[in-house]
Amino acid sequence: MPQIVVENLVKTFRVAERKAGTWGALKGLFHRRYRTVRALDGISFTMEAGELVGYIGPNGAGKSTTVKVLSGILIPDSGRCLVMGRIPWKERTAHVAEIGVVFGQRTQLWWDLPVIESFELLREIYRIPRREYLQTRDELVAMMRLEPLLDTPVRQLSLGQRMRCDLAAAFLHRPKLLFLDEPTIGLDAASKLAVRDYIKRLNRQGVSVILTTHDMDDIEALCRRILLINRGRILFDGALEALRAQVSRERQLVILLAHEETWVEDPDAQVLRRNGHHLTLRFDPARISAAELIARITARYEIRDLYVENPPIEEIVAQIYEEEAP
Amino acid sequence: MGLEDFAHRFLRRIALLGSMVGDGARLYGHYMALSIRAQMQYRASFIMLAVGHFISTGIEFLGIWALFARFGNLKGWTLPEVALFYGIVNVSFALAEGAMRGFDTFDSLIRSGDFDRLLLRPRSIALQMAGRELQLMRIGRFFQGLLVLGWGAATLGIPWTATRLAICFGAILGGAFVFAGLFVLQATLCFWTVESIEIVNTTTYGGVETAQFPLTIYRDWFRRFFTYIVPLAGVTYFPILAILGRHDPLGTSRLFQALAPLVGPLFFAVTLQIWRFGVRHYHSTGS
Amino acid sequence: MSAYVALFKARLRMGLQYRAAALAGFGTQLFWGLIRLMIFDAFFRSSMTPQPITYQQTVDYLWLTQALLLILPMRLEGEIQQMIRTGAVAYELARPTDLYWFWFFRSWAGRTASILLRAGPLYLIAWLFFGLKAPPSWASAGAFLLSLFGASALGCALTTLMTISLLWTISGEGISRLLNILAYVFSGSVVPLPFYPPWAQRVLNFLPFGGLMDTPFRLYSGHIPPQACWAAIGQQFAWTVALILLGRWILARGLKRLVVQGG
Numbered sequence: 021m022p023q024i025v026v027e028n029l030v031k032t033f034r035v036a037e038r039k040a041g042t043w044g045a046l047k048g049l050f051h052r053r054y055r056t057v058r059a060l061d062g063i064s065f066t067m068e069a070g071e072l073v074g075y076i077g078p079n080g081a082g083k084s085t086t087v088k089v090l091s092g093i094l095i096p097d098s099g100r101c102l103v104m105g106r107i108p109w110k111e112r113t114a115h116v117a118e119i120g121v122v123f124g125q126r127t128q129l130w131w132d133l134p135v136i137e138s139f140e141l142l143r144e145i146y147r148i149p150r151r152e153y154l155q156t157r158d159e160l161v162a163m164m165r166l167e168p169l170l171d172t173p174v175r176q177l178s179l180g181q182r183m184r185c186d187l188a189a190a191f192l193h194r195p196k197l198l199f200l201d202e203p204t205i206g207l208d209a210a211s212k213l214a215v216r217d218y219i220k221r222l223n224r225q226g227v228s229v230i231l232t233t234h235d236m237d238d239i240e241a242l243c244r245r246i247l248l249i250n251r252g253r254i255l256f257d258g259a260l261e262a263l264r265a266q267v268s269r270e271r272q273l274v275i276l277l278a279h280e281e282t283w284v285e286d287p288d289a290q291v292l293r294r295n296g297h298h299l300t301l302r303f304d305p306a307r308i309s310a311a312e313l314i315a316r317i318t319a320r321y322e323i324r325d326l327y328v329e330n331p332p333i334e335e336i337v338a339q340i341y342e343e344e345a346p
Numbered sequence: 347m348g349l350e351d352f353a354h355r356f357l358r359r360i361a362l363l364g365s366m367v368g369d370g371a372r373l374y375g376h377y378m379a380l381s382i383r384a385q386m387q388y389r390a391s392f393i394m395l396a397v398g399h400f401i402s403t404g405i406e407f408l409g410i411w412a413l414f415a416r417f418g419n420l421k422g423w424t425l426p427e428v429a430l431f432y433g434i435v436n437v438s439f440a441l442a443e444g445a446m447r448g449f450d451t452f453d454s455l456i457r458s459g460d461f462d463r464l465l466l467r468p469r470s471i472a473l474q475m476a477g478r479e480l481q482l483m484r485i486g487r488f489f490q491g492l493l494v495l496g497w498g499a500a501t502l503g504i505p506w507t508a509t510r511l512a513i514c515f516g517a518i519l520g521g522a523f524v525f526a527g528l529f530v531l532q533a534t535l536c537f538w539t540v541e542s543i544e545i546v547n548t549t550t551y552g553g554v555e556t557a558q559f560p561l562t563i564y565r566d567w568f569r570r571f572f573t574y575i576v577p578l579a580g581v582t583y584f585p586i587l588a589i590l591g592r593h594d595p596l597g598t599s600r601l602f603q604a605l606a607p608l609v610g611p612l613f614f615a616v617t618l619q620i621w622r623f624g625v626r627h628y629h630s631t632g633s
Numbered sequence: 634m635s636a637y638v639a640l641f642k643a644r645l646r647m648g649l650q651y652r653a654a655a656l657a658g659f660g661t662q663l664f665w666g667l668i669r670l671m672i673f674d675a676f677f678r679s680s681m682t683p684q685p686i687t688y689q690q691t692v693d694y695l696w697l698t699q700a701l702l703l704i705l706p707m708r709l710e711g712e713i714q715q716m717i718r719t720g721a722v723a724y725e726l727a728r729p730t731d732l733y734w735f736w737f738f739r740s741w742a743g744r745t746a747s748i749l750l751r752a753g754p755l756y757l758i759a760w761l762f763f764g765l766k767a768p769p770s771w772a773s774a775g776a777f778l779l780s781l782f783g784a785s786a787l788g789c790a791l792t793t794l795m796t797i798s799l800l801w802t803i804s805g806e807g808i809s810r811l812l813n814i815l816a817y818v819f820s821g822s823v824v825p826l827p828f829y830p831p832w833a834q835r836v837l838n839f840l841p842f843g844g845l846m847d848t849p850f851r852l853y854s855g856h857i858p859p860q861a862c863w864a865a866i867g868q869q870f871a872w873t874v875a876l877i878l879l880g881r882w883i884l885a886r887g888l889k890r891l892v893v894q895g896g
Contacts, residue, residue: 033632090631094466095629109629117468129464132384144376145467147369394807402814409824417680548664556668563675568667574681 021105023197023228024067024090029099031060031085031252048285059085060096061252067230069196072223074243074260076337077234082252083232087199090230091121104196119148120190124202126185129174135185136170139192145194153192164218180211186204187218197228204235216241236337248340255340264336272329273301273313278322289313297324356519370473377444377477385482392482399486407432407494421563428499430586433495434514438490438521438581439554446526448478452533461628471625472618475533502590510589517585519556520607524581527548527617529609534617537624549576557582562595580609585589637742644746655750662755666699670763677809683828689766693759694825697850698767700755703748704784704845705816706791731879732888736796741789748785769855776862780849784868788857790876791816815840821847827856841872 037053059082067073077083088094089101091107101108108115108270122128129138143153161167162294164184174182183203190198200219206210212235219242223229231243239246239260245262248256254338273289277297284299288308293300303313310328317323373582410432414425443450454474455461464474504510528550556576561569573579584606587594594603673695675687686694758764767773795809817823819842826837826847837843848865851857857865 040556042589085632091466093462093629094632112465116354116466119466121460121466123463126459126463133380137380140382141376145469147468326441375773398807399812401811403816405733405814406823409818409828412824412829415830416682416684418682419679421675496850548661551667552661552664555665559672559675564671568671570881631637 023069023104024065025100025102026066026086027064027226028062028187029045029059029060029064029086029089029096029101030083031089031096032063033059035056039245055128058251058252060089060099063249063252063254064185065247065254065257067228068301069228069240070223070226071190071245071250072219072229072243072247073231074239075230075249076234076239077198077249078245081249082095083249084201086202087121087229087230087232087235090193091117091119091199091237117193120193120195121199122183122190122201122203124183124200124205127182129182129185129189132173133177134171135177136168136174138174138189138232139170139186143190148193152194152223156192156194160191163221164188164214180207180214181211183207183211183215184218187215191222191227197230198222199230199232200233203231204233204238212237219321246335250340264330267307270302270331271305271310272331273303273310273317275287275299275301275317275321276325276329276331278324284317284321286313356382356557370470373469374473374477381477381480382482385480395483396486399483400467400490401486403436403487404490404494407490420510420559421561424558425466426498427586427590428559429494429501430589431492431560431582432493433558434517434582434586435497435521435554435578436487436491436523437495437518438491439525440484440486440491441518441522441626442525442529443487444481445485445522446529448475449479449529449533451478453536457538464515465629486589501546504589509600509604513585513607516607517581517605520581520585520610521578523610523614524576524578525553527552528576530621534621535626537628553578560586577609577613580606640742641746644743645750646693652759658751662699662702662751663758664761666696666755666763666820669695669698684852685697686825686851686856690851690856691763691825692744692764693766693854694821696755696759696763698855701748701781701784701846702757702822702848703744703751705820705822706788706812706833733793733797733877737789737793737803737880740745740792741785742790742798742894743790743805745785746753747820766854768853770859772859773852773855776857776859776866777849778781780852780862780866780869781792783866784845784849786810787841787869787873787876790873791841791845791881794876794880794883796847797880797887816845819843821850825850827851841869841876843871844872 033056035057037055038305061082063082063086075083075086080275085094089096090108092112095109102117106115116153129135130141133141134201139157145151148156164187166185166188169177169181169185172181174185177185183229187200187203203219204215207215216238219229219231223242229242233239234270244259246258246260247254248257248263262300272292275284276300277284277299281298284301286301286303287303289303291299292302301313301317303310313328317326374474398551407429411425412430414420414428420428448455452461455464464471467474499506532547550555553572553576556564556568556572560585561572564572569579584594584598584603587598588603647649670692673688673691677684677691684691704718756765760767768777791812798812800808800810819826819837819840821843826834826843829837837847842863848857849868850858852865
């Protein structure tokens with residue numbers, strides 16, 4: 021039995037149209053026009069326990085709507101949804117006791133209280149037995165190095181510190197499923213790494229994670245499975261490599277030239293980008309293998325350094341969005 | 347099956363209810379303790395706020411005093427009698443104001459999206475709302491009302507028997523429930539329109555304004571509204587009649603007058619149901 | 634100047650857009666007006682003693698209070714408060730223009746729009762259905778309008794003063810709240826000033842707050858005869874100037890303090 025079953029979820033919203041200008045505003049006083057937005061247009065997928073899924077899509081694609089439905093906040097218009105055997109919005113209390121949610125932009129901690137007080141309050145709210153709580157708490161504090169932060173009021177924490185505390189707070193009641201919505205947004209590099217490490221470790225313990233993010237580095241580092249949504253529809257559901265392969269089989273060769281002015285060209289490769297000494301070539305490994313291309317390039321030009329990489333996920337994703345554009 | 351079985355199940359149900367209430371009470375207590383501690387951190391500020399609140403709410407009574415100095419009486423009611431109304435209403439409202447702050451600021455909660463967080467916790471939403479903040483500064487209005495009430499009672503020379511005290515107490519608590527219910531209704535409105543609605547203040551502050559005077563001075567339709575719809579009459583007019591030993595032109599009995607404040611908790615329960623309906627609506631439409 | 638006209642229009646537009654709030658605000662004031670009306674009606678019926686103002690003048694006063702409630706420096710510019718709390722006030726202070734006048738006129742543009750939106754319908758309804766009468770003479774009407782203008786400027790000076798005092802965090806809030814309450818009561822919104830005992834009235838008539846409502850309303854109903862309007866308006870003006878000067882002085886000191894503290 022999969023942990024999450026989603027079948028043909030549909031959710032529409034009514035949005036009021038606001039007219040511009042003073043005259044429009046006056047008219048709006050008496051007659052309001054509404055348009056319907058199809059936030060979810062029949063999405064379906066399943067997820068097994070212990071998976072770490074990346075949920076990506078442009079803004080307004082339906083990501084947060086999906087998360088809201090799965091967490092029980094929103095009731096869909098139609099479709100089936102089972103999380104851990106329950107219908108989320110029908111058994112709210114039982115359901116939310118087993119999930120954890122982190123919103124990147126908002127904290128769930130109490131602003132004026134020291135972090136540890138927030139933790140204690142959450143213990144009370146989730147009715148966590150004392151011994152379990154202490155064990156989990158100490159584990160998390162050690163894992164995320166929160167010790168020095170515990171007595172600090174949340175409002176005095178930096179963004180990175182706050183996010184680490186939020187992530188710990190979301191797991192205090194040992195949920196089996198975590199929804200993380202943009203957890204690395206606005207964080208410095210070190211914090212991002214810490215957050216990714218934490219997510220990986222939790223997942224290894226068996227916690228399922230649905231990670232919504234715009235940060236492709238997060239995806240590359242953490243997710244083996246990707247769900248791509250746009251305009252309320254799932255465009256892709258599968259492994260990251262499959263996503264790459266689906267869009268393009270190309271790879272990129274990044275070269276650091278010895279001399280800036282060197283003109284580089286090759287029959288089997290295209291120059292994608294050029295920035296001073298850095299040059300990026302695009303090639304199709306089916307046409308020419310990486311090894312062959314490297315041999316050719318190094319034979320012809322003076323190279324200081326080079327490496328082969330996959331095209332950044334952004335480009336791949338952007339391409340998919342483009343394909344779906346009307 | 348039998349009486350014994352029934353009694354057994356009934357007691358179990360009571361025990362369950364009791365543990366639920368106890369469980370909720372413990373959480374509420376935790377919230378309160380934190381809220382109080384947070385506010386006591388800024389002790390100077392708290393005192394200033396409380397004093398300011400005392401003055402700002404009390405200054406109205408000076409206006410009433412001035413009017414009585416000019417007019418002498420208000421449709422047969424004297425200033426000390428009106429002071430009873432004023433005092434009880436203000437004490438009731440102060441209690442509600444202090445306890446229901448979470449509902450009072452509900453519009454900002456919805457707009458910031460933090461309401462979703464409440465839905466993600468395995469607890470009653472209303473309980474979480476009530477626990478958001480215990481506004482200590484409302485103690486200003488509380489004392490101001492108490493002072494006026496005390497002055498009125500002293501001037502009238504009311505003999506405070508146990509019954510009278512109980513009725514007074516009941517009126518204050520009942521009133522607190524009515525105003526609390528109004529705060530809940532006020533918050534419920536935010537589910538339908540996120541624009542800040544001043545009109546809800548009409549019912550809360552307007553209610554205070556209105557009930558500060560005996561309801562008999564108002565026009566019929568008004569009086570009916572505040573008797574049957576927002577039952578302020580039940581928590582001020584009727585119990586005060588009993589305390590004063592005054593005859594009611596509407597012909598109600600002393601017993602009725604003494605028990606009238608029970609409409610308070612009833613009203614509150616009704617508003618909580620409406621609130622639940624609002625939460626349901628939120629679930630369907632998002633924010 | 635065009636900036637302020639634009640601001641005025643923007644605020645007007647915003648006020649119209651939030652139609653539920655507009656309707657609600659209207660309904661609220663209507664309700665309050667009715668409550669007050671009934672209370673005073675009951676008082677007047679309870680005594681034969683002649684009062685300092687007549688019943689009709691009281692009715693006018695009460696309705697004008699509701700219609701023009703937004704003149705009072707009541708609503709602390711929540712945005713500015715928020716800005717100070719988040720530190721965005723640094724952007725404000727970096728403006729090349731004179732900060733005081735910028736705040737003053739921004740406040741004035743916005744509030745005038747809000748006042749008009751609220752006052753128009755309320756006045757109409759009260760006049761049609763609830764006993765509000767037109768001024769007894771054109772002279773009174775003119776005097777009223779002039780003093781109304783003075784009142785809005787005075788209100789704006791007070792609001793700006795309150796805004797400035799917020800530069801001093803906690804104590805600023807206290808001062809703002811205090812001004813708020815004093816303005817509310819001493820302008821005559823709770824009880825029309827003429828009802829207060831004579832010794833109180835001497836003080837109240839000196840304070841600036843009376844100029845916000847009491848002065849224009851009594852000019853409206855003729856309680857202050859139109860010939861006497863110049864003295865009344867002159868007092869409004871004098872207080873406005875004094876408050877502007879005070880505001881500018883405090884602002885200058887406040888800015889210095891902020892800079893010294895490193896914002």
